[in-house]
Amino acid sequence: MLDMVGEAVDRLITIEAKNHGMPHGILLPMYLAARKAAGDKPVTMTAAKGLQKALGKGDVVFIMTGAGYEPTMPKGESDGPPGAASLARILYRGLWCVPVFVNETCHADPIIASSEAAGLMVKPFEQARDRHLGAAIENAPEDQSKIKAWIQEIYAKYKPKAVVAAERLGAGKNGLVHTATALPLTGPKSKFQGCIDIGGVMTEANKRGIFTVGIGDHGNELGFGTIWSTVAKVMPKGKDMATVVKSDVVIPAMMSNWGCYGIEACLAYLLKKPQLIHSPEMEKRIVQACLDAGGLEAMYCTTEFLVDGLDGETSMACMQFLSNIVRKNLEPPDAGLTH
Numbered sequence: 214m215l216d217m218v219g220e221a222v223d224r225l226i227t228i229e230a231k232n233h234g235m236p237h238g239i240l241l242p243m244y245l246a247a248r249k250a251a252g253d254k255p256v257t258m259t260a261a262k263g264l265q266k267a268l269g270k271g272d273v274v275f276i277m278t279g280a281g282y283e284p285t286m287p288k289g290e291s292d293g294p295p296g297a298a299s300l301a302r303i304l305y306r307g308l309w310c311v312p313v314f315v316n317e318t319c320h321a322d323p324i325i326a327s328s329e330a331a332g333l334m335v336k337p338f339e340q341a342r343d344r345h346l347g348a349a350i351e352n353a354p355e356d357q358s359k360i361k362a363w364i365q366e367i368y369a370k371y372k373p374k375a376v377v378a379a380e381r382l383g384a385g386k387n388g389l390v391h392t393a394t395a396l397p398l399t400g401p402k403s404k405f406q407g408c409i410d411i412g413g414v415m416t417e418a419n420k421r422g423i424f425t426v427g428i429g430d431h432g433n434e435l436g437f438g439t440i441w442s443t444v445a446k447v448m449p450k451g452k453d454m455a456t457v458v459k460s461d462v463v464i465p466a467m468m469s470n471w472g473c474y475g476i477e478a479c480l481a482y483l484l485k486k487p488q489l490i491h492s493p494e495m496e497k498r499i500v501q502a503c504l505d506a507g508g509l510e511a512m513y514c515t516t517e518f519l520v521d522g523l524d525g526e527t528s529m530a531c532m533q534f535l536s537n538i539v540r541k542n543l544e545p546p547d548a549g550l551t552h
Contacts, residue, residue, distance in 0.1 A: 218482045219255025221538045223248075225531065226257065226464075226471040230523060232512075236431070239447045243432060243465035246443035251462055257472070260426045260462040261479035267375040267424040270309040271342065275371070276301050277378040277414060277435065278469075279320030281511060282398060283406040288507030289320040291520045293380030295499045295528075296428070296473030298327035299491050300377065301348050303477045305333055307484050311341050312348040313371055316381075317409050321352055323508030330502035331491060338371070353411045357399075364413050368421070376418040377476075378435035379428040380469035383412035383456030393431035395450035412458045419459060427460035428472035430521070436460030468521040471531055478535040487539045493529035500525050 229240045244256070251259040268274055278297040281289040301312035314324050314335070325335045334347035341349040351371075354363050382390050382398065390398040390410050398408040415435045418425050427436010432444030433454045440463055444455035466472035481489045491499070497518075504516045512522035520528055 216255050216258050218538060218542050219258030219479060222257045222475045222478050222535060223255045225534055225538070226466040226475040228467055230467060230527075232522060236447075236449055239431070240465055240467065242447050243440060243443055246440040247463045247465055250439050256462055256464045257475035258479045260464060260476045261483055263424050263426070263462060264304065264375055264377070264476070265308065265480065265483055268304065268308045268310040272310045272374040273342075273371045274304055274310050274312055275315045275373045275376040275414060275418075276312050277315045277376065277381040277411070278324060279316040280380045280382050281509065282319070282408050285405075285514050286509045286511065287319060287407070288509070289323055290380075290511040291323075291500055291503050291508045292430070292468045292470050292511060294320070294323045294327040294503045294508055295496070295520070296379045296470035297324065298331040298333065298499055299470075299477055300379070300473040301328060302331045302333045302491065303480050303489050305348065307480055307486060307489050309345070310374075313338065313373070314348060314350040315367070315411070315414055316350070316352065317407070317411065318352040318355060319407050321350060323503045323506040325350065326502040326506035327499050327508070330499045331495065353409055355409060357409055360409065360411060360413060364417050367414070368417060373418070373423060375424045375426075376415055377426045377428070378415055378460070379473050380430070381411075381435045382433050383415070383435040383438070383458035384410055385433070385453060385455055386457055387453070391433050391454035393433055393454065395454040412456070415458055415460060425460040426462045426464065426476070427458070428464045428466060428469050430466055430468050432456070432465075434469065436463045439463045468523070470520060470528060474531060474535055478539050482539045482542060485543060487536060487543060490536045490539060491532060492536075493532045496529045496532045497525060500528060
């Protein structure tokens with residue numbers, strides 16, 4: 214049977230609305246490649262089903278996010294933390310698992326602010342795990358040479374059952390992390406400061422057979438190694454900037470936040486709890502909290518109510534539409550009909 218919810222959600226989150234300075238016509242080919250990799254199934258629903266299968270009460274899920282560095286966006290951007298927070302919220306409330314945000318220290322403030330605006334407190338791990346008091350956070354070392362050991366430590370400590378990355382950048386074939394325009398964020402030629410490559414967190418999950426999801430909008434984000442050849446073909450300088458880090462499910466979206474919201478909607482449908490989808494009003498609070506905490510809008514590096522060049526109200530409308538998709542598909546067939 215046709216997955217009407219997954220199909221509708223996928224279509225909504227892959228609408229392309231960009232100015233002429235950004236690459237056009239990239240989402241559809243990336244989506245088709247991602248869908249093929251998912252067995253020709255809607256990718257948001259495939260991810261939601263995978264997370265529902267992998268996670269139970271008390272299980273840990275790593276949620277990775279954070280893009281943007283000195284000097285332009287020292288604490289990151291408004292695409293990523295709101296989506297990660299919203300996804301953490303429904304995994305916490307719907308599956309009763311323990312979300313642990315895994316990120317760099319420089320991105321922590323917008324992530325915490327987004328999560329708390331979503332009603333999900335960020336607590337010490339023991340409180341989050343033992344008393345179900347919210348999410349936890351794990352900040353990576355600020356020295357790249359310590360990352361490998363740190364990855365082993367957090368797997369031993371948290372024992373995650375799933376890893377999700379949203380707007381979390383990964384290294385390309387040359388071992389360097391790049392921006393969407395193929396500028397190096399790491400390496401001796403980088404003009405940015407502070408980027409630590411933590412993509413090994415997802416690579417380790419893949420090695421261990423732990424379910425992984427990668428969400429992004431340009432192909433330099435963790436997970437897009439699954440469709441590397443497509444990203445390399447459709448993106449300018451794609452062979453340089455495309456990450457090689459794979460995931461079980463990859464979700465291309467207009468913005469990474471929307472990819473998270475798509476999974477959120479599909480989980481709400483699977484759980485038959487449409488009330489778990491965050492409201493447009495909450496979306497406004499989450500994005501504004503992210504901006505207030507230093508997560509700048511990436512197109513213009515501003516604190517205006519924008520995400521990836523789109524008015525914040527557009528993301529609010531996206532949440533309203535997603536909610537309607539789920540609610541209508543959960544109604545009885547004769548709802549609203551007169552006899």
